[in-house]
Amino acid sequence: MTQHPPAERIVVLTGAGISKESGLETFRDADGLWSRHNIDDVCTPEGFLRDPMLVSRFYNGRRAELAGVEPNAAHRALAELEQAARDGSWDGELLIVTQNIDDLHERAGSRNVVHMHGELRRVRCMSCGATPECQGDCLPQTPCPACRHPTLRPDIVWFGEIPMHMARIDAALAACDRFVTIGTSGTVYPAAGFVAQVRDHADTLDINLEAPAIPTLFDRTLVGPATRMVPRWVA
Numbered sequence: 001m002t003q004h005p006p007a008e009r010i011v012v013l014t015g016a017g018i019s020k021e022s023g024l025e026t027f028r029d030a031d032g033l034w035s036r037h038n039i040d041d042v043c044t045p046e047g048f049l050r051d052p053m054l055v056s057r058f059y060n061g062r063r064a065e066l067a068g069v070e071p072n073a074a075h076r077a078l079a080e081l082e083q084a085a086r087d088g089s090w091d092g093e094l095l096i097v098t099q100n101i102d103d104l105h106e107r108a109g110s111r112n113v114v115h116m117h118g119e120l121r122r123v124r125c126m127s128c129g130a131t132p133e134c135q136g137d138c139l140p141q142t143p144c145p146a147c148r149h150p151t152l153r154p155d156i157v158w159f160g161e162i163p164m165h166m167a168r169i170d171a172a173l174a175a176c177d178r179f180v181t182i183g184t185s186g187t188v189y190p191a192a193g194f195v196a197q198v199r200d201h202a203d204t205l206d207i208n209l210e211a212p213a214i215p216t217l218f219d220r221t222l223v224g225p226a227t228r229m230v231p232r233w234v235a
């Protein structure tokens, strides 16, 4: 019989490392996206205003990659834990706060997912704020289906912008008993500061392929690939 974690309210923060074994790139690993793309060009509002086509090509390329990959054992293990809460076999609550813009948590079956850095499958109208879904390539000069304004940007949080759903995330962090990070370098704020927010009231665990180079604020670390370590932690 499966023994799920004992804590009642768990917040899991995921980063690019959880999707790496599905075939998506991370950002800051040696072979990551930032080794080939300039952050200021593709990941800032100023970069988009300078060259919307360059930014659109960057995200269209990532949309194409996402279409060719599947959730992995780590995504599925989290979805199974949430399902256990739903069917009553685990007396707990799980919220996934993801920095990822892919939809692999949802495709694995998770429903309680908050995308704090936006979603690849949506674009945002720079006039009315509508966030329609976009299939295949999305181009900035496409008219918004709601207001016809011809400037749709990726629905992504770039540097200098405020991450999404922060009120819900802060409330979940304040109420959680356990906080687990999976596959994130912990370099980008505000997500990097969540462990400091919870450590006086929650048990904290970091799951990462690499052992931390410097001491961290986490109570425990599990070192290894997410597809091995997350099912082991959830079981």
Ligand code: BJW
Residues within 6 Å of the ligand: 014, 015, 016, 017, 018, 020, 021, 026, 027, 028, 029, 032, 043, 099, 100, 101, 117, 156, 157, 158, 159, 160, 161, 162, 163, 166, 182, 183, 184, 185, 186, 187, 188, 189, 190, 207, 208, 209, 210, 224, 225, 226, 227
């Ligand atoms: C595995 C694995 C396997 C690999 N198994 N593990 C100076 C000090 C402090 C803050 C700032 C500062 N100057 C500027 C700031 C703010 C800035 C910031 O933090 N900058 C830092 C770089 C210093 N932050 C912002 O601007 C944010 N906004 C903000 O702060 O607004 C103010 C505000 C906040 C709150 C309330 C009110 C006001 C916005 C940040 C936007 C980030 N956007 C991006 C790109 C968009 C999405 C996209 O294109 O995909 O988000 S940047 C990029 O980094 C992306 C990611 O979500 C994010 C985090 O990266 P992640 O996921 O951690 O990936 P990596 O590559 O870094 O790490 C992968 C990890 O996986 C590694 O550790 C591997 O070891 C591991 N791994 N394989 C397990 N198989």
